[in-house]
Amino acid sequence: MVTNLSKPAISIANLNHYYGQGSLKKQVLFDINLQINRGEIIIMTGPSGSGKTTLLTLMGSLRSIQEGNLSILGQELLDASKEQMTLARRNIGYIFQAHNLLNFLTAYQNIEMALEIQEVTAAEADTRIRTILNAVGLEHRMDYYPSDLSGGQKQRVAIARALVSQPKIILADEPTAALDKKSGRDVVEIMEKLAREQGCTILLVTHDNRILDLADRIIYMEDGYLVNRSDVAE
Amino acid sequence: MTKITPKKKPLFLSWLQLRKERARLIVAIAGISFADVLMFLQMGFRGALFSSAVEFHHSLNGEIVMTSSRSRSLISLDRFTDRRLYQAAGITGVASVSPIYLNSIQWRNPENKEIWDIYTIGINPEHQVLNIAGVEANREKLRQPDTVLFNLGSRREFGAIAERFQSGEAITTEINERQVQIQGLFKLSPTFGINAYLVTSDVNFLRMAPFRQGGLVDVGVIKLKPDADVQVVLAEMRSRLPDDVKVMTRDDYAKAEVAFWSASTPVGYTFDLGVVIAFIVGSVIVYQILYSDVTDHLPEYATLKAMGFRDRYLLIVVFQESLILAVLGFIPGTVIALGIYQITNLATMLPMAMDLGRIVFVFILTAIMSSVSAAIAVRKLQTADPADIF
Numbered sequence: 299m300v301t302n303l304s305k306p307a308i309s310i311a312n313l314n315h316y317y318g319q320g321s322l323k324k325q326v327l328f329d330i331n332l333q334i335n336r337g338e339i340i341i342m343t344g345p346s347g348s349g350k351t352t353l354l355t356l357m358g359s360l361r362s363i364q365e366g367n368l369s370i371l372g373q374e375l376l377d378a379s380k381e382q383m384t385l386a387r388r389n390i391g392y393i394f395q396a397h398n399l400l401n402f403l404t405a406y407q408n409i410e411m412a413l414e415i416q417e418v419t420a421a422e423a424d425t426r427i428r429t430i431l432n433a434v435g436l437e438h439r440m441d442y443y444p445s446d447l448s449g450g451q452k453q454r455v456a457i458a459r460a461l462v463s464q465p466k467i468i469l470a471d472e473p474t475a476a477l478d479k480k481s482g483r484d485v486v487e488i489m490e491k492l493a494r495e496q497g498c499t500i501l502l503v504t505h506d507n508r509i510l511d512l513a514d515r516i517i518y519m520e521d522g523y524l525v526n527r528s529d530v531a532e
Numbered sequence: 533m534t535k536i537t538p539k540k541k542p543l544f545l546s547w548l549q550l551r552k553e554r555a556r557l558i559v560a561i562a563g564i565s566f567a568d569v570l571m572f573l574q575m576g577f578r579g580a581l582f583s584s585a586v587e588f589h590h591s592l593n594g595e596i597v598m599t600s601s602r603s604r605s606l607i608s609l610d611r612f613t614d615r616r617l618y619q620a621a622g623i624t625g626v627a628s629v630s631p632i633y634l635n636s637i638q639w640r641n642p643e644n645k646e647i648w649d650i651y652t653i654g655i656n657p658e659h660q661v662l663n664i665a666g667v668e669a670n671r672e673k674l675r676q677p678d679t680v681l682f683n684l685g686s687r688r689e690f691g692a693i694a695e696r697f698q699s700g701e702a703i704t705t706e707i708n709e710r711q712v713q714i715q716g717l718f719k720l721s722p723t724f725g726i727n728a729y730l731v732t733s734d735v736n737f738l739r740m741a742p743f744r745q746g747g748l749v750d751v752g753v754i755k756l757k758p759d760a761d762v763q764v765v766l767a768e769m770r771s772r773l774p775d776d777v778k779v780m781t782r783d784d785y786a787k788a789e790v791a792f793w794s795a796s797t798p799v800g801y802t803f804d805l806g807v808v809i810a811f812i813v814g815s816v817i818v819y820q821i822l823y824s825d826v827t828d829h830l831p832e833y834a835t836l837k838a839m840g841f842r843d844r845y846l847l848i849v850v851f852q853e854s855l856i857l858a859v860l861g862f863i864p865g866t867v868i869a870l871g872i873y874q875i876t877n878l879a880t881m882l883p884m885a886m887d888l889g890r891i892v893f894v895f896i897l898t899a900i901m902s903s904v905s906a907a908i909a910v911r912k913l914q915t916a917d918p919a920d921i922f
Contacts, residue, residue: 355918355919358838360838360918360919361919381842384837384840384841384842385840386840387837387838387839387840387918388839388840390840392835392838392839394835398831398832398835400832400835400836401552401832402548402549402551402552402553403543403545403548407543407548410540410543411543411836411839412839413540414540414542414543414841415839415840415841417539418539418540419539419540420539420540420541422540423540443552
């Protein structure tokens, strides 16, 4: 897919979203407008049920756009076909609250899965996997299955998996929620460092106040509305 | 021109996934093996039935066989006058003709005096009528009155005749109130309709079966001269002989016997149904395994979809799993079936034999069984919604 470098990473205009149908139809996102530039690190906070995750799944091309416009790296996702949505996902690295690693694959193979849909040679794949495992400090655990890794280690494998394909955008949903204070901070710092090296854009949903200082900009969601609070980051 | 670079070798996801859950893999393999063993057994019994049913037919020493036009099978006979046979002997190309008498006769087990019907074959002891080694070796002893040859493959109900004879004991027993003596042994497998055979001379046959009339025979064996064309002679016979008899090649005679068993008795149907049931049992087992496998891995599959894998990739993974299971289950299934064939052979004397065609056929059935199960199980994949994993 050709990505246009002059376009913003994510651009959202007049986005509305609804759940349910007929009389049960309920609006969950109201007139969202948001522009995220390349290389920016954005933290999104807000109470539970405010629509953060819905917005994240829409940006991640995991859900179809119903109303308004949303484009990722210059590609409009409104009325995108299933195939277009699938291909759009390949530019995005996801980090989930639960690590969502494949339990039947080793740490190395889990990271390798991300390169399965990329055009890479065997030698290049191996170099990239080892480099990223080294960066997250798990080179000595590469043949371990997820069940033999600690929570922090699993989340670090998940980060390595999200970053190994050098995506333009990282979407992370409470990546520290299942971790203790120390490993939570470590994980986010690794993520930030690697993302800055690769010049990729990060959108991170979190309730964790201890990591807010890593953001370039903080956005706040409440009851389906986006409230811009750039002052918090200063 | 596109530059060719060695691409990364894809991960063999289906096998990695199956391998990780050892217990489930073993259950799946056991289930498929079980279904395969069932199918092999049903086909084996069916095959044994048919090959045993025509052992007599194939042993006939002649290219052409004559029967009454109303005969259908060795267990559904009608008689014809041996004059037809001598008429046929006059036709150009015929070297010799020989009549055979067939009838069930009451045999008294010499050990416990129980009466059992034994299938008795009466031949002219001067002619080589049956190509059975034991019969050929002892044929001339049948010139003496009240002598018979006993079947090596007979069931125990008739007494341990073969063992005792081989140990040198002289065995006499009563057939239709005549004392007869065993003069030798020969080998002919029991069938689903015939438990044991006796071979005797035509003269002895008529003494043991006084209800049978000389000159009315059951089967005629016609031997041709070496340069004769079977089809030409057959055509000539059909035009010359009345329609109370029919003539056919020895192979067609055997085929008619098989056709009788598969079409006019419940036996063929029963075993076919057995194969179908084994197939269904196997399908259900594979489906259960694949369904729970897919269900357990739904979050992981959803993650793969979120990473940008197409649905097709996951479909291929599940179908690969089903085919791996088919192969892994088929191998032990075939080995076990071979073992059971051997045991059945020893226990029932039925000629259970494996052939390549059957192995290929069961493998194809196994592959279909697995693919069909996979096709049903993959519908569950659609519920792997990447939007749910956040």
